[in-house]
Amino acid sequence: MQKRSQALASQQRRQLIKGSAAAVGLSSIGLPGISLAQNNPIRIGMPTILSGRVAMLGEASRNAAIMGVEMFNAAGGLNGRPVELIIRDSKGRPDEAARIARELVNSDGCEMILDAEASSGAFGVHEVARDLGFLVIHTCSETSALTADPKMRIPNAFRAARQGVHDAIVGGDYAGRVAKEQGLNRWMSVSPDYSYGLDTTAEFFEYLQYFNKDVEVVNSVWPKLFQADYSEPITRLLQGKPQAIYSCLWGGDLTSFIDQASIYGLMNGRQFFGVNMADYAVLTAINSVPPNIHSGNRYLKSIPKTKANADWCDAYVAKFNTMPLNWSWQNAVGIDFMLQAIKQTNGTDTKKMSEALAGMTIDSPFGTDGKITMRESDHTIIDYAIAWGDLKPQEPYMPNPYMGNWDTVLRLEQEWMKNKGYIS
């Protein structure tokens, strides 16, 4: 009896093994194999800054990208294939950003990169993309040269972020008008002492003086990035007695500067033009926005004043319980372009996607007219909403925005590119 039951058990075991082997064999050559491939996710790598003093910028980028991907997957993905974001922390180090980008493609199976790095990291990732040939969309670098300089250009790299020169043209136009109205001829600046601060300030004054010939820049002060105490730059500004001050300080540095400048009375009787003020991170950190402050829009729910933008902002807040930032909308645009190219080419082939992206126009809540175009000539976005205006202490923080005119921006940008030797 015992022998018989042992034989039966042995037979069942053999049957089970045979059955399993047959199932594995079938799946490797037959129908189930196709089903597995279809469900294989499309992996998009995303290096960004998730630790250190500017971690909130990386988190804002990640949130926006996650929103875009979830919407794409909820709509069925690419013929049932979902998209998976693989997000890595570069700690804000350019070498680490480049290393991570390489690892995401070589080891983690990512087929393309959404590069949410600041300029220093973006240039590193760009070179890795040149080397390995994967598709990359830079979503945070505002340094114009990244796409404007023909030496930098590669067919598989794009930028879905505002550009310094675009902001400078609209800012110069707006500030020039305000300066004329209020007779603000004596200007100073306080901007961070690194390439972004130096370049952005120079470009702003170039266009300010283009639009208003009476403006005189009497001096500039350059605090260090992440400087804690602004007493000495503030007293330097007080000594210079300017009528207006320009600044491209950003984030916590800008908040500290405003707090400290207020107790010195620096803003009394002066106009302050801070390009990075109108971002929720700054506006909510400062308890009360002082008077006489003008800013460019980084991200505001009311600019552009459309239902699509307000709905996107509400959805973001509902999901993450925090307000979106400048890096959020840029990453939302970046992932939208990427997903649209996947859909349009019905796959992830870098060459086909790159060809599709060049010149592509998408519907976007952040476009001046509800659309944003990836310009074919230099792979960078245009027609996104740029505005400047004076700020109020509560929503809508910029009730009367001066919207940038893209015809003017494009015309002056062409001249700028000629002067730089980027085009002939």
Next chain:
Amino acid sequence: MDSEALLECVTSMSCLVTQTSTGLIVGSLLFLVATGLTLIFGVLGIVNFAHGSLYMLGAYIALSAFRLTDSFIIATAAGALGVGLFSLFFERFFMRRVYGADVLMQLLVCYAFILILDDAVKIIWGSEFQSMGMPAFFQEPPVFLAGGVVPVFYIYLIGIAAAMAVGLWVLLNKTKIGKIVRAAAVNPSMTSALGLNTSLIFAGVFAFGGALAGLAGALAAPVRSMSPGMGFSILIESFIVTVIGGMGSVSGALVGALIIGLIRSFGSIGFPYFIEGVMFITMAAILVLKPSGLMGKETR
């Protein structure tokens, strides 16, 4: 170098007052942080590389206390006491175990705590930068002295730092506690042999040094935005101050902090692109001329 602007400033009373007061402001907070650092080094013989994180913790605790009570005095006290208690925990459970160890081991423990505290701040208060805002009591127009501008809040801040400097001098030089602490610093074995609990003294000094960093963080909270990792920059300057003043010397920390404050302040007029260079050159020059620092004791 803009020597003409510097000369113009030092010969103008308004500029002189503004820049000197600015130097005192910068120096005041630096003094509070550096004095804790130097006190811990002087008594315990260890370099607390996590001191900047204690400054950060003080600022965040003060922020929460201010939001709860709307009182800046309570917020300041909470920042100092909270960090003092945390430092006690840090010393008892971690630093105590590496007193005799290699400096690399001490560095490792401190660095681990820097990372842990940065992440803890991110989890508790969020990664976005935050600002306390100026308490209503200090929202007054700045005071004009001989044409120079001095904000009201900074007068308060300088006053607190000056009171702490005097209080510390009295505590260390004129009280029994001070005598015990100095004895433990010079010869802990002999102090222990005399029946004093040196372990407790070490813990107390570490907690007090930490509380000073917490106090500095709390005092800075209304004017400096807070974010994880904010303690790093002040730690570097505090090291410069302690090296200039002399490791272990509280009076040296005061002198060093004022020197750095004044270099920063007048440097912004005379050599705005080379302020940090001058700070480091000053430190190097003092190290060459007097390796123990301006007020440090020579060791053989």
